[in-house]
Amino acid sequence: MKLKLNVEDMTGEFFEDTRLLGIVAPIKDYQFCWQLNNRLRFDFRKNNDIEIQLSKKNRRYFFGVYEYREKGISQEHFLYNNQFDGEYLLPEFKHLDFLWLLKGDVVTDEKLAQLMGCIRTVPGVQLVMELAHDKIKNKGHLIF
Numbered sequence: 001m002k003l004k005l006n007v008e009d010m011t012g013e014f015f016e017d018t019r020l021l022g023i024v025a026p027i028k029d030y031q032f033c034w035q036l037n038n039r040l041r042f043d044f045r046k047n048n049d050i051e052i053q054l055s056k057k058n059r060r061y062f063f064g065v066y067e068y069r070e071k072g073i074s075q076e077h078f079l080y081n082n083q084f085d086g087e088y089l090l091p092e093f094k095h096l097d098f099l100w101l102l103k104g105d106v107v108t109d110e111k112l113a114q115l116m117g118c119i120r121t122v123p124g125v126q127l128v129m130e131l132a133h134d135k136i137k138n139k140g141h142l143i144f
Contacts (some may be wrong), residue, residue, distance in 0.1 A: 004014040019107045024127035035122045044068045050144035061087045074104040092137045
């Protein structure tokens with residue numbers, strides 16, 4: 001008997017009550033996180049346990065993920081590198097440098113707009129936009 005993993009169910013559960021931002025900021029991930037932590041009072045830390053690994057063309061690609069959990073509420077923030085050595089975590093969004101996933105508590109449009117405004121003030125940030133879940137072809141790449 002073969003068991004088959006239902007990736008669609010897993011993806012649906014993972015993305016329930018999430019919001020996803022795409023960010024154009026052609027700076028190093030650690031510099032971007034330092035700016036976010038310093039200017040916006042976040043506490044992003046690299047979490048090597050949830051680093052995303054993809055294999056393409058007989059090569060392995062590693063996409064760093066930074067994590068920050070807000071105190072007092074069940075809101076988690078995950079910042080993904082969208083590029084590694086010429087490959088993309090979400091190839092349909094090659095122009096984006098980072099992906100910011102908000103997971104946990106429901107994020108209102110107002111709170112999301114406020115966060116996007118704050119991110120835009122960070123030096124090096126050129127664009128911040130919300131990504132609609134139905135436009136993401138490779139959602140499975142974001143699951144850790």
